[in-house]
Amino acid sequence: MxxxxxxxxxxxxxxxxxxxxxxxxxxxxxxxxxxxxxxxxxxxxxxxxxxxxxxxxxxxVGYIHRAFEKIAEHRTFYQITTLTDRLNYCSAPINNMAWWMAVEKALGVEVPKRAQYMRVIIMEMARITDHLICNSILGVDLGAYTPFLYVMKYRELAYEIYEEICGARMTTNMGRIGGFERDFTETAWRKIDEFLEGFPKAWDQLERLLMRNRIFMDRLIGVGAISAEQAVNYGFTGPNLRATGVDYDVRVAQPYSSYEDFDFIVPVGQSGDTYDRWCVRAAEIKESLKIMRQARDNMPEGSYHADVPDYYLPPKDEVYTKMEALIDHFKIVMGEVPVPVAEVYHSVEAANGELGIYMITDGSRAPYRVHFRRPCFIYYQAFREMIKGETISDALATLSSINVIAGELDA
Structure with missing residues (x-):
């Protein structure tokens, strides 16, 4: 070397x-x-x-060369959704919803309450699966493989729910401008209920195995610590920021998709070390379950999509049988419907922090400029400072705890 x-x-x-x-x-x-x-x-x-x-x-960083942002400037709005899947692919539906919300802000579309609650359920489930992977894999990186097996069964169940809703599992391409392409089926609701009933028990088992485990604590406490001031200066958001004691969550600071309707706590840590990051994510999983239950129990009646025929794809059965629907489908997919000139920024609380989308439209078939604020790209810049003076084994735990998703490093 x-x-x-x-x-x-x-x-x-x-x-x-x-x-x-x-x-x-x-x-x-x-x-x-x-x-x-x-x-x-x-x-x-x-x-x-x-x-x-x-x-x-x-x-x-910079070896992937995906060029998401430049590709997006040559694609219609519906074609860009598949690019967002590949950012944080551990919680792809949040990326999808963030994109649709940014487009809806540019178009001035009002999303029905039911569709907003349905989005909340999917986004919180995606947050759970992301945190589940991060926290269980941190155990694997330290040699504790068994807890990982306890919870991966429920990531599979979450992927089955995604598949039932949109036909895809990991890179979901889920949703439409104004809501969803179809209402949730009875099978989807049944599996969501199964997830809400079974997963908490499995997560409690993982916490009992790791959270107060003396070896686990000794490996993580005081390791890879970053102060609140340093984290803010670097631009940290999400669990990595809240682990330092900074109480900032986009869902509370700038509510979207009716998050103001839900009762939940934003967990914060104190020391900003690897153990606090693990504990914050563990606590957030329980809060996400709480939000999902509230959305499930209080699901509003009404439509699962907005009344925007210029941008919402017509039903497939009509596309196959009616000329007008086929024409509308073609015009929307090919970007033939005029898009108003706009400049918008919309952010959501993704699993790893604030995922922001800045977009300029000029009235053409594709955005004039698109920029994704990827949380992983921002906090990975601090990794060098976080591991100085640490050992190799500490660096491994630190890298695992900040949950770097490579797809967000080079957009």
């Missing part, structure tokens, strides 16, 4: 040589990864080591 760095004239290689000549102290360079299937190459961490202690780190 050092030979490769010498050829590339990497600064760490020069430091190693100079330190060796100065006092004979032997430093080393380590290419850290992969701790995740995409770590090697997609985001790279070159570490300057003194034994097992990290002196410095060189973190690199």
């Amino acid at each position: 050092i030979d490769q760095l010498n050829n590339q004239e990497h600064p760490f290689a020069k430091i190693v040589r100079e330190q060796d000549q100065k006092d004979g102290r032997e430093l080393s360079v380590l290419n850290f990864g992969p701790t995740h299937p995409s770590t090697h190459g997609v985001f790279q961490n070159i570490l300057l080591m003194d034994g097992d202690i990290i002196l410095d780190a060189d973190t690199t």
Whole structure:
């Protein structure tokens, strides 16, 4: 590895040589990864080591080259939804809903109350599956595999619910401008009830195995800590910010999709370390379950989509049998319906923080400019500072706890 760095004239290689000549102290360079299937190459961490202690780190992103934002500027609004799936693919429906809300803001569309509550159920379920993966995989990264198995069954059930609603599982392409493409079926409601009944028991088992486990606590407490001031300066949002003690949640600060109707607590930590990040996500899972139950019990009557025929795809049975519906379907999909000139920003509380969409439209078939504020891209910039002075094993736990989703690093 050092030979490769010498050829590339990497600064760490020069430091190693100079330190060796100065006092004979032997430093080393380590290419850290992969701790995740995409770590090697997609985001790279070159570490300057003194034994097992990290002196410095060189973190690199930008290997995916997805160019989501530029592609979006050449696609119609419906075609862009599939791009949002690939941002945080562990909670893709939240990305979908955020996109539709941004488009609806540009178009001035008022979404029916029922559709808003249906969106809340799906977004909170997506938040649960995202936190479930983060917290259980953190256990796996530390050698505790069993808790992971306790809860993955319910991620599968959540994916079955997505499939029942929209036909897809992981990259969902869910929803439409103004609501959903169809109402939830009886099977979907039955599986949602099954999730709400069974998952809390499985999550309690995971918490009993890990939360007060002495080994687990010793590995996480005080590790990868970041202060509230540092987190705010870096632009942290979501659980990683709230773990530092900053009480900020987009659902409360700028309510959307009727979140003001729901009673829930925003969990916050104190120390901003890896253990607090784990505990905040664990508490948020319980609050998401509470929100889902409220939405399920108080589901309003009415339509599951807004009355916007210029932008809402007609029913398939009419497309197959009526010429007018076929024409409308073609015009909407191909972007032939004029889009008003607008400049909007809309943000939601995604699983990892504030997911914002900034969009300018110029009246053409595609947005003039689109920018995604991806929370993972922002807080990964602090990883270097968070692991300085830590050990290799601490760096692994820290990376797992901040929940970097590679799809958000290079848009």
